[in-house]
Amino acid sequence: MNIITPKNLSGFMELVPKEQVLFEKIKQKLEETYRLYGFYPIDTPILERSEILLAKTGGDTEKQIYRFSKGDTDMAMRFDLTVPLAKYVAKNYSELTFPFKRYQIGKVYRGERAQQGRFREFYQADIDIIGDGELSVMNDAEVPSIMYHVFTGLGLQDFTIRLNNRKVLNGLFELYGQSEHATDVMRIIDKLEKIGADNVRAELAELQVSAEAADELLALLGFKGSNEEILEKLRAFAGRSEKLDLGVQELSEVVYYMGKFGVPETNYRIDLTIARGLDYYTGTVYETTFNRHPEIGSICSGGRYDNLAEFYTKKKLPGVGMSIGLTRLFYILNEFEYLNRSLATSADVLMIPMTDDMTAAVEISAKLREAGISTQIYFEKKKFKHKIGYADKLAIPYAIFLGEDEIRDNQVTLKKMFAAEDDAEKQVTVSVEEAIARIRGGLAVRKEAKCIRIPE
Amino acid sequence: MNIITPKNLSGFMELVPKEQVLFEKIKQKLEETYRLYGFYPIDTPILERSEILLAKTGGDTEKQIYRFSKGDTDMAMRFDLTVPLAKYVAKNYSELTFPFKRYQIGKVYRGERAQQGRFREFYQADIDIIGDGELSVMNDAEVPSIMYHVFTGLGLQDFTIRLNNRKVLNGLFELYGQSEHATDVMRIIDKLEKIGADNVRAELAELQVSAEAADELLALLGFKGSNEEILEKLRAFAGRSEKLDLGVQELSEVVYYMGKFGVPETNYRIDLTIARGLDYYTGTVYETTFNRHPEIGSICSGGRYDNLAEFYTKKKLPGVGMSIGLTRLFYILNEFEYLNRSLATSADVLMIPMTDDMTAAVEISAKLREAGISTQIYFEKKKFKHKIGYADKLAIPYAIFLGEDEIRDNQVTLKKMFAAEDDAEKQVTVSVEEAIARIRGGLAVRKEAKCIRIPE
Numbered sequence: 001m002n003i004i005t006p007k008n009l010s011g012f013m014e015l016v017p018k019e020q021v022l023f024e025k026i027k028q029k030l031e032e033t034y035r036l037y038g039f040y041p042i043d044t045p046i047l048e049r050s051e052i053l054l055a056k057t058g059g060d061t062e063k064q065i066y067r068f069s070k071g072d073t074d075m076a077m078r079f080d081l082t083v084p085l086a087k088y089v090a091k092n093y094s095e096l097t098f099p100f101k102r103y104q105i106g107k108v109y110r111g112e113r114a115q116q117g118r119f120r121e122f123y124q125a126d127i128d129i130i131g132d133g134e135l136s137v138m139n140d141a142e143v144p145s146i147m148y149h150v151f152t153g154l155g156l157q158d159f160t161i162r163l164n165n166r167k168v169l170n171g172l173f174e175l176y177g178q179s180e181h182a183t184d185v186m187r188i189i190d191k192l193e194k195i196g197a198d199n200v201r202a203e204l205a206e207l208q209v210s211a212e213a214a215d216e217l218l219a220l221l222g223f224k225g226s227n228e229e230i231l232e233k234l235r236a237f238a239g240r241s242e243k244l245d246l247g248v249q250e251l252s253e254v255v256y257y258m259g260k261f262g263v264p265e266t267n268y269r270i271d272l273t274i275a276r277g278l279d280y281y282t283g284t285v286y287e288t289t290f291n292r293h294p295e296i297g298s299i300c301s302g303g304r305y306d307n308l309a310e311f312y313t314k315k316k317l318p319g320v321g322m323s324i325g326l327t328r329l330f331y332i333l334n335e336f337e338y339l340n341r342s343l344a345t346s347a348d349v350l351m352i353p354m355t356d357d358m359t360a361a362v363e364i365s366a367k368l369r370e371a372g373i374s375t376q377i378y379f380e381k382k383k384f385k386h387k388i389g390y391a392d393k394l395a396i397p398y399a400i401f402l403g404e405d406e407i408r409d410n411q412v413t414l415k416k417m418f419a420a421e422d423d424a425e426k427q428v429t430v431s432v433e434e435a436i437a438r439i440r441g442g443l444a445v446r447k448e449a450k451c452i453r454i455p456e
Numbered sequence: 457m458n459i460i461t462p463k464n465l466s467g468f469m470e471l472v473p474k475e476q477v478l479f480e481k482i483k484q485k486l487e488e489t490y491r492l493y494g495f496y497p498i499d500t501p502i503l504e505r506s507e508i509l510l511a512k513t514g515g516d517t518e519k520q521i522y523r524f525s526k527g528d529t530d531m532a533m534r535f536d537l538t539v540p541l542a543k544y545v546a547k548n549y550s551e552l553t554f555p556f557k558r559y560q561i562g563k564v565y566r567g568e569r570a571q572q573g574r575f576r577e578f579y580q581a582d583i584d585i586i587g588d589g590e591l592s593v594m595n596d597a598e599v600p601s602i603m604y605h606v607f608t609g610l611g612l613q614d615f616t617i618r619l620n621n622r623k624v625l626n627g628l629f630e631l632y633g634q635s636e637h638a639t640d641v642m643r644i645i646d647k648l649e650k651i652g653a654d655n656v657r658a659e660l661a662e663l664q665v666s667a668e669a670a671d672e673l674l675a676l677l678g679f680k681g682s683n684e685e686i687l688e689k690l691r692a693f694a695g696r697s698e699k700l701d702l703g704v705q706e707l708s709e710v711v712y713y714m715g716k717f718g719v720p721e722t723n724y725r726i727d728l729t730i731a732r733g734l735d736y737y738t739g740t741v742y743e744t745t746f747n748r749h750p751e752i753g754s755i756c757s758g759g760r761y762d763n764l765a766e767f768y769t770k771k772k773l774p775g776v777g778m779s780i781g782l783t784r785l786f787y788i789l790n791e792f793e794y795l796n797r798s799l800a801t802s803a804d805v806l807m808i809p810m811t812d813d814m815t816a817a818v819e820i821s822a823k824l825r826e827a828g829i830s831t832q833i834y835f836e837k838k839k840f841k842h843k844i845g846y847a848d849k850l851a852i853p854y855a856i857f858l859g860e861d862e863i864r865d866n867q868v869t870l871k872k873m874f875a876a877e878d879d880a881e882k883q884v885t886v887s888v889e890e891a892i893a894r895i896r897g898g899l900a901v902r903k904e905a906k907c908i909r910i911p912e
Contacts, residue, residue, distance in 0.1 A: 002767075003767070003768060003769065003770065004507055004508060004511050004767055004768055005768070006508065006542075006543040006544075006546040006547035006765075006768040006769070007505070007508075007547065008501060008504065008505075008547070009501065009503060009504065009505060009529065009531060012501040012503065013501075014499070014500055014501060014544070014547075015498075015499065016548055016551045016552075017496035017497075017498060017551075017552070017556075017558065018496075020496065020497050020498050020499055021496055021497060023499070024497045035803075035830055036825045036828075036830050036831070037803075037825070037830070037831070037832065038802045038803035038806075038830060038831065038832025038852075039802065040473035040474075040476065040477055040802045041473075041476050041477060041480045042471075042473060042476050043470070043471065043476055043479070044470055045464060045465065045468040045469075045470060045577050046502065046563060046577065047465060047468065047522070047533075047565070047577060048464065048465065049463070049464075049465060051460055052460060052462065052463075055460050066503070066524070066526060068522070068524035070522060070567050071567075073465065075465060077503075086462075087462040088462075088470070090462040091462035091463065091464070091470075092472055095472045095473075096472075096473070097846060097849045097850055099835075099836060100473075101802065101832065102473065107502060109503070111526050111527075121501050121502065121503060131836070134836070135836070136835040136836050136837070138814055138833075138835035139835060142833070142835075257814065257815075257818060260814075260815055260818040260819055260822075261818055261822065262822050309462075311458075311459070311460055312459060312460055312461070312462040313459065313462070314459065346494045346495065346496045346557065347491075347493075347494030350494075358594055358713065358716075359713075359716050362713060362716040362717055363716055366716075366717065366718050369492045369493070372492075374491055374492050374493070374494060375492070375493070375494065376493065376494025376557065377594075377598070379555075379592040379594035379595060379598075380555060380587070380590070380591070380592050381592070390553060393553045394553055396494075
């Protein structure tokens with residue numbers, strides 16, 4: 001038979017099992033955390049009508065999209081989870097209760113030029129809270145706080161959630177007479193970190209922003225200080241622009257309540273240079289940087305918007321959300337060797353029967369599983385070395401040997417696969433109940449272990 | 457602005473939140489059970505090269521597939537999880553440890569004519585065990601036993617896993633001189649339940665099967681009895697066909713060990729009429745029927761095959777697996793109103809602050825979440841009726857009211873949302889610790905509840 005070389009399309013991540021199991025653990029931790037805050041899961045089709053996905057056209061989206069026809073239907077693969085959310089909320093409006101809190105973790109598609117660390121199929125993990133007509137700014141404090149708990153729950157500590165508010169920026173531009181091209185100014189400011197102050201000044205000059213105004217703006221926006229110090233600087237403008245005052249008020253509330261949500265001051269800070277290019281955002285905006293790797297850019301971003309679904313409904317649906325590029329994050333963690341590979345196993349116990357009759361092995365394994373212990377039985381007729389090597393390769397923490405003696409005595413031989421050489425209890429022959437108790441004790445320690453482990 | 461009506465492609469299931477949350481619970485139960493038996497998760501791309509997906513061509517597959525080109529790449533959306541598994545195992549062979557046990561729950565695509573209960577995008581939930589060169593028949597007993605535990609874990613009791621073995625059928629056809637067109641005979645036999653004995657006889661006659669042979673075969677294959685009685689009938693042929701003897705031996709082992717795996721005799725039975733049309737299967741085959749709804753056909757099927765990946769590698773990789781059509785199963789359970797809707801909630805507690813300052817609400821909610829209680833805070837400024845109505849609509853079992861008095865006294869008012877009228881503890885004002893204890897008690901009861909609830 002003709003053999004076809006089994007290869008994937010480029011830009012499509014496919015993990016080997018010991019990586020996949022960690023990816024799943026991370027995904028579960030996200031879901032678990034989102035649910036802890038009362039978010040509903042949703043799941044939308046990967047294929048949608050092109051007219052739905054491309055309602056808001058422009059930019060690179062159309063070039064990158066996977067679009068095709070079948071019969072007389074023009075369809076495309078989703079390129080983010082925001083457009084499907086907008087469609088979902090407009091379509092199911094009468095079935096939803098607002099504020100509507102939803103998470104969605106799903107694959108999205110972008111036919112970009114493939115390059116290292118860039119994916120054409122990748123998971124996004126989004127949370128959004130959608131209001132009907134209005135939505136309290138408290139939600140703007142809750143959303144990044146949830147992300148804080150997601151990252152620390154995974155074992156990541158060394159990150160900063162950076163906050164800004166578009167009303168603050170717009171208010172300042174008003175004061176500096178730049179309202180007309182606020183969006184352009186914002187786009188330029190947004191590049192501050194990337195291109196440096198001089199280039200920003202040059203680009204602003206092209207927009208006829210005076211050198212003096214540019215300097216004042218850059219000094220203010222680039223000011224480094226505690227959240228309270230930055231808020232103090234902004235409060236000095238009080239009474240001069242309604243928009244600015246409102247923005248400062250919102251930013252103050254977000255900063256105050258994030259603390260109450262349990263986010264330590266060291267993990268979030270106001271950064272007035274963050275604008276999030278998209279026109280879409282109207283209030284709070286967020287980016288999240290990995291302190292020791294600023295070069296990888298934001299690992300979790302989002303913000304507040306006034307109108308989620310204007311292309312699909314006349315209802316005003318404001319919302320706030322953040323998104324994690326999960327596939328890219330996983331890729332980076334894997335590259336940096338920050339994943340806790342000791343958790344990458346298929347089972348807690350490998351049951352190794354030493355007799356031809358498997359009855360006892362099957363029955364004892366059932367007891368282990370009833371006790372919540374994941375148990376795989378090695379059924380194949382292989383040499384002992386091969387069987388124990390299997391547990392070793394799969395990083396299974398416990399092996400149980402079940403020979404004629406054990407079966408006769410109603411016992412099992414329990415071996416800790418990765419015990420220290422001098423561990424006196426490395427291998428013991430005990431009753432099934434005692435084995436279960438010992439395994440559970442060992443697993444409880446493992447359960448505390450986080451998916452991400454960053455060396456000091 | 458021009459409004460585009462938000463609608464989906466037909467044949468694409470999209471659930472409202474209270475349905476989606478149940479779908480997710482079912483999916484989680486599946487994953488949890490698969491993991492309990494030592495299965496690794498894998499995740500393969502939804503898009504693959506067409507030459508990979510269509511390596512084994514023919515049938516309706518090619519017509520139904522979503523296939524398109526981008527640049528000069530000819531690609532298609534996967535139509536099952538078996539072909540991607542074959543590619544995965546061949547591609548990652550050197551990274552895998554055999555027997556390789558994997559589960560995959562993912563969306564697959566078939567551009568079929570849309571009709572009620574038929575989906576173009578649907579989830580399959582597959583488990584397979586792949587051996588390198590050989591694979592013990594014990595795995596044939598384990599796989600359906602896992603599915604038994606999946607279904608009963610979901611709350612479904614009233615189902616039958618039907619077993620057969622292709623070697624038994626082929627051996628019998630050999631004895632009846634039908635080896636040449638065994639596949640055709642098998643296809644006809646497979647239709648017995650659908651078209652009836654007379655039509656089967658007529659079709660067999662077209663293949664030149666004598667009326668006498670057809671009658672004998674049908675009497676044997678259609679014989680109703682206990683598993684042991686059927687095995688006895690088959691053992692009467694011992695020594696006449698090696699293939700038959702081997703098949704009977706395998707079937708006996710599977711029947712014996714399924715019992716040891718904890719499957720009650722009432723939930724599985726040998727059915728010699730099951731052939732599973734595909735040429736692909738070579739030993740044990742399975743179908744699963746919902747006893748009170750035989751009309752919906754098999755909800756979980758599969759079998760043993762000799763060669764998983766012959767199109768992608770010269771390695772011989774035998775395996776055994778079963779697959780649940782999850783989207784269709786969910787659709788059916790929903791239509792029959794067998795889903796336990798009381799579990800369809802976004803959170804355990806709705807925290808309702810009665811003051812403008814949200815500090816206490818945020819801090820107490822953090823304590824609840826630390827105790828593992830999913831807690832949503834109602835932040836919007838609405839009338840009390842509206843707030844409590846929110847908990848009611850979302851089926852949230854507990855509400856906490858937090859007014860000035862409670863905050864001053866370090867207490868909360870805890871209300872059971874769905875308590876009986878005469879429940880004296882329907883609403884109590886207690887300490888946060890006491891509230892947590894009460895909520896945990898109530899949730900423990902809910903946690904026992906199954907996703908599927910079938911009225912007697």
